[in-house]
Amino acid sequence: MSCTTVLVGKAASNDNSTMIARTDDGHFDTKKLVVVEPKDQKRKYKSVISHVEIELPDDPMRYTACPSVDPKDGVWAATGINAANVGMTATETITSNPRVLAADPLVEYKKAKKRSEKDIPGGIGEEDIVVLVLPYIRSAREGVLRLAELIEKYGTYESNGIAFNDEKEIWWMETIGGHHWMAKRVPDDVVVIMPNRFGMDSFDLDDAFGKKKAHMCSKDLREFIKENDLDLNMGGAFDPRKVFGSDSDQDHIYNTPRAWFMGRYLTPRTHKWDGPDAEYTPENGDIPWCFVPERKIAVEDVKYMLSSNFQGTPYNPYLNQDTGMRGKYRSIGINRTGVTSVCQIRTGVPEAIRGIEWICFASTTFDALLPVYPNVPKMPKYLSDVTLDVSTENFYWTSALIGALADHSYNTCIQHIQRYQFTVMAKGRGLIGEYDKKYADEPDEKTLIEANEALAKMAKEQATSTLGKVLYESSVTMKNGYSRADN
Numbered sequence: 001m002s003c004t005t006v007l008v009g010k011a012a013s014n015d016n017s018t019m020i021a022r023t024d025d026g027h028f029d030t031k032k033l034v035v036v037e038p039k040d041q042k043r044k045y046k047s048v049i050s051h052v053e054i055e056l057p058d059d060p061m062r063y064t065a066c067p068s069v070d071p072k073d074g075v076w077a078a079t080g081i082n083a084a085n086v087g088m089t090a091t092e093t094i095t096s097n098p099r100v101l102a103a104d105p106l107v108e109y110k111k112a113k114k115r116s117e118k119d120i121p122g123g124i125g126e127e128d129i130v131v132l133v134l135p136y137i138r139s140a141r142e143g144v145l146r147l148a149e150l151i152e153k154y155g156t157y158e159s160n161g162i163a164f165n166d167e168k169e170i171w172w173m174e175t176i177g178g179h180h181w182m183a184k185r186v187p188d189d190v191v192v193i194m195p196n197r198f199g200m201d202s203f204d205l206d207d208a209f210g211k212k213k214a215h216m217c218s219k220d221l222r223e224f225i226k227e228n229d230l231d232l233n234m235g236g237a238f239d240p241r242k243v244f245g246s247d248s249d250q251d252h253i254y255n256t257p258r259a260w261f262m263g264r265y266l267t268p269r270t271h272k273w274d275g276p277d278a279e280y281t282p283e284n285g286d287i288p289w290c291f292v293p294e295r296k297i298a299v300e301d302v303k304y305m306l307s308s309n310f311q312g313t314p315y316n317p318y319l320n321q322d323t324g325m326r327g328k329y330r331s332i333g334i335n336r337t338g339v340t341s342v343c344q345i346r347t348g349v350p351e352a353i354r355g356i357e358w359i360c361f362a363s364t365t366f367d368a369l370l371p372v373y374p375n376v377p378k379m380p381k382y383l384s385d386v387t388l389d390v391s392t393e394n395f396y397w398t399s400a401l402i403g404a405l406a407d408h409s410y411n412t413c414i415q416h417i418q419r420y421q422f423t424v425m426a427k428g429r430g431l432i433g434e435y436d437k438k439y440a441d442e443p444d445e446k447t448l449i450e451a452n453e454a455l456a457k458m459a460k461e462q463a464t465s466t467l468g469k470v471l472y473e474s475s476v477t478m479k480n481g482y483s484r485a486d487n
Contacts, residue, residue, distance in 0.1 A: 004258055004332045005092045005194035006302050007163055007170050007186050007290075010347070014296040018170050020163040021302045021342040022089040023364060024078045029338035030069040031078070031396055032386035033359050033372070033379050037062055041135050048074035050109045050122030052154055060135035064357055064374040066339045069386050069396075077130035079341040081355040081374040084138040085167060087343025090129040091160035094174055094198045095246035095255075103228035104177025107155030123155030123178060129162060140164035140171045144183040144216060147173060152218070155179050161194060167345050167354060174198060176244050180224055185214035190290040191266055191297055193305075195258035195332075198245025201289045203238055247285045257282035257315070257329035262305045266293040282315070282329055299358055299369070300425060302342055307364040308332040318410045333365030335403070339396075340364050353439055353448065356432065359383065361396040366403035366417050368424035370395070370459045371432050373448040380456035395456070398463040405470045412473040420466040427458050 008019040024031070041060040046053045048071075061084060065077035079089040107123030124132060132150055137143045143164035155178040162173045172192060173183035184200055186192055192199070205222060208215040218224065225231050225243060232242045260282040264273040270291075272279045280287050309331040310316045317327035342358035352375050360369040372379065386394045392401070402420075406413035435451035 002196050003092050004306060006305055007192035008297050009170060009186050009188040009190050011188035012191050012293055012297050014298040017344050017346045018165040019302060019342055019344045020087055020089050020165045020170060022092060023306050023340045024338045025334060025336055026338045028336050030388055031066050031339040031361060032069055033066055033383040035064055035376060035378050047128050049127050050157055051119060052121040057136055063134045065130060069388055074127035075131050076127050078339060080130060080134050081343050081357050082134050083375060085345050085354040086137050086139060087165045087345055088130055088134045088143060090162040091126040092194050093196055094159045094161045096159045096244060097246050099230055100177050100244050104180055106157050107178045108157045122157045124150055125156055125158045126160060140166045140169045144171050144173050148181050151175060151181055152179055161199060165343060165345050167347055180218040180221060182217040189292050191293050192290040193259050193262040195255045197251055197255045198241050199289045201239050201241045203240045252283035254330045256285055256287060258332050259287040261308050261310055263287055263291055265305055266291045270294060299342055303369045306332055306340055309365050333363055335363055337363055349436060353436060362399040363403035366406045367399040368421045370424055370455060371428045372452045372455055376448050376452060380453050382456040382460050395459055398467055402467050402470055405474045409474045409477050413470045416466055416469040420462055424459060424462050428455060431455050
């Protein structure tokens with residue numbers, strides 16, 4: 001699934017929180033935000049896509065998830081925060097190359113060709129990973145270790161990147177072929193940008209095979225690289241992107257321009273991004289995996305990057321005049337996004353409210369990011385009670401309608417969209433601040449339930465109002481708009 005990921009280390013954030021964020025860019029996959037209680041977590045899991053069956057532990061924790069409303073292809077839980085304040089987002093589809101996949105093929109489901117034969121299950125994938133991992137981990141590092149064990153045992157049928165965060169750390173993990181993997185602790189002072197490519201461009205193998213302080217990998221990774229002649233590096237350097245990833249023409253149009261925009265936003269003066277002597281261009285395959293930003297990064301910055309349509313550049317598809325490059329590259333904010341989340345784990349607040357989950361449904365370019373407290377028994381109906389029928393009674397479909405209408409009348413609607421996004425963010429922050437203080441005085445779960453209901457009510461009011469405004473603007477510009485005065 002083509003997605004975009006941003007990871008913000010605690011020293012790079014404005015409030016010393018860790019943040020992991022991702023756009024879940026399915027094919028118009030209808031999504032909802034729910035809470036899964038331990039009693040509702042299955043003890044035997046079966047994948048719809050790969051048919052693999054896995055026994056699960058008996059001690060799951062409460063966790064949030066953004067599953068698909070239509071279960072025909074499986075759960076696809078996407079993202080969440082558990083009761084131990086560990087966040088997870090899975091997965092960022094990444095690239096590989098024929099050398100890696102020949103050496104360790106993906107584990108794909110094989111249906112029996114004869115009645116006398118049995119189907120052969122495949123490995124695990126994006127459909128499964130959050131459900132198999134998030135309810136059972138108490139730190140970001142534990143997330144890597146549990147998922148690594150599952151990949152080594154069952155394999156995977158796709159190449160993926162997965163992020164975990166807790167109060168202190170962020171870990172980024174990438175799969176290599178069917179059974180191999182590597183993971184790196186994100187440095188506290190950086191922001192990681194991931195646009196559907198194998199991301200890591202440096203890795204300390206000595207640490208991974210030694211103290212494992214900030215690097216972990218498959219036990220046989222060194223032998224795997226050597227025996228299969230995978231290392232393309234020169235001069236003794238080890239760049240895993242060159243070993244395990246790709247550098248195709250498609251990458252330069254579909255993937256690297258997104259990294260270029262985000263790097264340009266984070267470090268506008270540190271590096272030269274524009275002009276004939278630019279250090280990095282939109283089609284440069286060597287844009288770093290992470291940057292030390294020139295200023296502290298807040299949730300608003302993460303949302304801005306993940307909403308990008310290359311505004312401020314000649315590649316913006318909404319430009320009035322065609323520059324010859326309008327719409328040349330794949331935007332970060334696209335039409336088919338189901339959900340975008342920011343899992344934020346804070347510090348300096350009571351444990352029960354340490355996690356904040358920010359949710360945006362449908363196209364990030366046009367829709368608002370709403371914070372909620374995840375450590376509750378259920379989510380408000382406006383976020384969780386979503387069906388496949390279009391309705392303005394939930395946040396998903398209202399958001400989808402706003403985006404679809406505003407896109408066709410961009411120039412007249414964008415002012416309403418920006419006010420809507422700003423207002424939901426401001427009022428959302430205000431309510432979180434209010435209920436943080438209230439919970440400190442009244443540490444009761446009912447306070448958090450009340451807070452989420454207030455947040456959902458605010459979001460509904462703002463979304464409904466904005467929908468009316470963009471509907472009017474789009475109606476005015478309909479092609480059959482005539483009046484008697486036209487004659």
